[in-house]
Every structure is written in C-alpha cells, then in structure tokens.
Amino acid sequence: MRRPKRHGDHAGKPDCRKVRDQVFHLLDGRLTPARRRAIRRHLEQCPRCFSRLEFTRIMRQVMRRRVLAERCPVALVRRIRAMISRDAGRPSGKR
C-alpha cells in the first residue's frame, strides 16, 4: 500500500471512525474483498488511519517475533521422541 503524501487531509472525515473499527478485522483477514478494497482506498488517502494501521501491524510483528524467538530445548524434543517410542512399544499403546 502506498504511503499517503499529505497529513491530516481526511482526519475529520466521518469514515475514519469506521476504518478505525476495521483495522483489526483487516489485519485478521476478516473483511470481504469489497470491504478490504474500500478500506485500502481510504488508507491511501488518509495518513492518520494509515499510520494507525502501520503501528498496529508493526506491534503485532514485534510481538510475533518476540514470542517465536523462544527456542525449543533439544532435550525436550529428545524426551518427547523417547516417550512416544516407549509408548508405541507398549501393548496397550494406542496412536
């Protein structure tokens, strides 16, 4: 999406509130294609709504990166593999 060039042009327009309410739905992929297009058209014209979306997207990106940075211990992987192997060898072991 293009970054809007001018600031504040559409800040007072009534549809800013509607767009604001749809930011998370847009990021969550919950909008119909037509609604998504309409929102994107607004965002290309409205720096305030655009920056709100960008800020939210970046915050989510950082959260995701930080959460997924946790490394799964190799010992845990080994333990689970061994546990499953043991369980598979048991007569009553079910898949």
Place this chain on the structure above:
Amino acid sequence: MLPHMPRLFAFARRLTGNQEQAEDVVQEAYLRAWRFFHRFEAGTNARAWLFKILHNVFLNTRKPARMREVQMPEEEGMDDFLLYNRLVRDGGWKDPLDISPEKFDHMFGDEVKRALDRLPGTYRFPLLLCDVEGLSYEQIAQVMGIPGGTVRSRLFRGRAILQRELTEYARKQGILKPGRA
C-alpha cells in the same frame, strides 16, 4: 506432528510464563496427541488440533482460577489504540509514520513480552492464537470451545489491556509526557 513442536513450545512458554511448566505442558500435549491421533481428522489443521490439546492440558494442569479468575472488564472506555493515540498526542511524534519494527522493538519489545506474561490467560490464549499463530476466529473458537462472539470480545479486551500496559510503561520510561491520562 513433531515439526510443530518449536511453535507449540514458544506458545506454551508465553502462555505459562515459565520454562519448566512450558516443557511439561508441551510434553503432556504430545503424549495425548500421540495416544489420540486416531481422532485427528485428516485434512484439517494439525496445528490447531495440537493447540486444542495444549489448551486442555493447560486448563487441567493449572489452578482453575488461572483462566477464570479475572472479571471481564467493561468494554466501555477501553481503547485498543491507546498507545498509538497517546504517542501521537503526548509523545512528540512529529511524523507518526516514522516508526519501524526495529524502532518499536527497541522501545517496547521487552515490555511486550512482560505485558503478555501479565495478561490473564483468558485473554492471552486467544490473543496469541490470533496475533502470533494467525488462527482464524472460527479456529480459535474451536480450540477454546467458546462461541465466536466470545473470541472477538476477548481479543478486543486483551488487546486493550495490552495497550494500557504499554502506555503505562511508556509513561514511566518518559516516552510519554507525565501527568496526562
């Protein structure tokens, strides 16, 4: 199922807020997944199925209060853009578009993790499933066994609480001017 383990562990680590408990929860979830694999429907989302098992394990291994103790705060007055609004208003940002993931991470990355750890499980679980794992609201509803409307409501509240925590942090760090609510 094993290729999902790093994601499942990272999720459990944030969910439990504790390394040892995260390992226990993941281990138990995998044992159950193995034993009940015959119940998995081929062609459905394996990761969502594992999260459902993880959710049950988490509920069973924690005190019931952990997920349910918090009264639902009123949505009225909650702001899921609070931090952004305050930064623009009080943070002296001349250009609100002047933000990058690196800059945000430098300013708030550590606190995002801490704030997530403080967030009640009721909100943390769906928030992580949505914002980190990218599950749909419908999938989250299935994983947690709650209606879709409850998922939306918990996501809104969870995000708003997180915003409030980060805003408070920004104020304490001097990123925001003090004295303004």
